[in-house]
Amino acid sequence: MPPPTSDLFAVQEINHAGRGVVASDSIHPDTVVYQSTPPAAHVVFRQYRQEVCADCFFYDRGQPCHEQWRAKQGAVGLEAWTKLHDFIQSKSKSITNNHSLPSLTPKPDEDEVRRTWEAAGQTAMSLRQSRASTAESETILRRTAANSAWPQVVDPDILSYLLSGCLYHNKEVASYMADVAELEMDTMPYRSTPDLQAHSNSYIQLTACAPGELLSSVTESVCQTLISAASHNSFGIHAGSTDGDEYLGYGLYPGASYFNHSCRPNIRKQRVGAGWEFRASKGITPGEQCCITYLGGDEEVCTVTERRSRLKVHWGFTCACKQCVEEAG
Numbered sequence: 308m309p310p311p312t313s314d315l316f317a318v319q320e321i322n323h324a325g326r327g328v329v330a331s332d333s334i335h336p337d338t339v340v341y342q343s344t345p346p347a348a349h350v351v352f353r354q355y356r357q358e359v360c361a362d363c364f365f366y367d368r369g370q371p372c373h374e375q376w377r378a379k380q381g382a383v384g385l386e387a388w389t390k391l392h393d394f395i396q397s398k399s400k401s402i403t404n405n406h407s408l409p410s411l412t413p414k415p416d417e418d419e420v421r422r423t424w425e426a427a428g429q430t431a432m433s434l435r436q437s438r439a440s441t442a443e444s445e446t447i448l449r450r451t452a453a454n455s456a457w458p459q460v461v462d463p464d465i466l467s468y469l470l471s472g473c474l475y476h477n478k479e480v481a482s483y484m485a486d487v488a489e490l491e492m493d494t495m496p497y498r499s500t501p502d503l504q505a506h507s508n509s510y511i512q513l514t515a516c517a518p519g520e521l522l523s524s525v526t527e528s529v530c531q532t533l534i535s536a537a538s539h540n541s542f543g544i545h546a547g548s549t550d551g552d553e554y555l556g557y558g559l560y561p562g563a564s565y566f567n568h569s570c571r572p573n574i575r576k577q578r579v580g581a582g583w584e585f586r587a588s589k590g591i592t593p594g595e596q597c598c599i600t601y602l603g604g605d606e607e608v609c610t611v612t613e614r615r616s617r618l619k620v621h622w623g624f625t626c627a628c629k630q631c632v633e634e635a636g
């Protein structure tokens with residue numbers, strides 16, 4: 308799925324904002340402009356997994372879509388999730404919850420990121436070699452766990468996000484290349500040194516516990532792309548249909564990722580099941596950019612300085628929307 312196209316819009320280059328969605332026709336208020344497919348990669352955080360449907364993300368629904376979910380995973384997917392589950396259970400004393408931890412250390416620099424991934428790549432390579440020489444992955448896991456080089460900290464949420472993306476790559480490599488790999492990447496996506504380590508450790512751990520058939524998709528390149536793409540493109544999965552409700556996880560929706568931010572948005576997004584619906588919140592004229600808000604409604608009460616500062620801190624860009632340009636002068 309390359310950038311989406313429609314009779315209503317085209318994806319085009321926008322001044323100071325990369326690519327964006329531009330109306331090619333008049334769009335009336337409340338028109339559905341775009342409906343996304345389910346995410347290419349996602350995670351429902353571990354503490355919500357019992358209450359949130361893995362297939363449609365409905366909160367408090369238990370497991371009614373379980374059979375649909377199983378059918379979509381296929382044999383390799385089911386084996387991979389079972390192995391990951393067993394691995395996490397066996398490491399229950401080492402579990403951390405990275406997404407809710409405050410960043411107490413500064414962002415790592417390029418050199419630290421490069422060195423950390425190089426070391427992870429070497430560990431993963433020796434794991435692959437051991438796996439090729441013995442079919443007993445349990446033996447390998449025990450042996451590597453006993454080795455001090457084995458990363459002890461386990462982050463189930465990062466592991467789940469990466470595994471879902473590796474499974475997508477394995478099942479639909481052409482789509483992965485056309486959609487996930489084409490997204491805007493954040494080359495420095497790590498909030499802190501522990502965050503960097505949690506991600507590179509997860510890659511090593513997946514290399515150790517994924518089924519053999521999946522190993523061609525559990526690569527450094529696939530994992531790094533999934534991590535870099537999530538930073539600038541993922542959408543929060545909330546308990547209700549909008550951003551205000553409880554934060555349950557996040558997902559990468561490549562087709563939906565071309566909507567830029569505006570502090571005066573003309574599109575509102577709403578989660579419908581596992582996908583998103585984008586509707587015009589006002590009339591849009593041909594040539595006008597279709598934008599959502601990344602500030603969840605706070606753009607209505609914040610000053611231009613506050614808005615720009617929040618977007619810079621959380622998203623890493625200086626807002627170039629019409630409203631900010633007009634207000635900032």
Ligand SMILES: C[S@@+](CC[C@H](N)C(=O)[O-])C[C@H]1O[C@@H](n2cnc3c(N)ncnc32)[C@H](O)[C@@H]1O
Pocket residue numbers: 323324325326327490491539540564565566567568569622623624625626627628
């Ligand atoms: C979800 S992506 C949107 C699509 C992106 N423009 C692209 O080319 O793939 C978010 C990124 O778009 C850019 N962006 C979105 N809204 C913007 C704005 N109002 N001003 C400047 N850059 C913006 C930023 O680089 C941001 O990290």
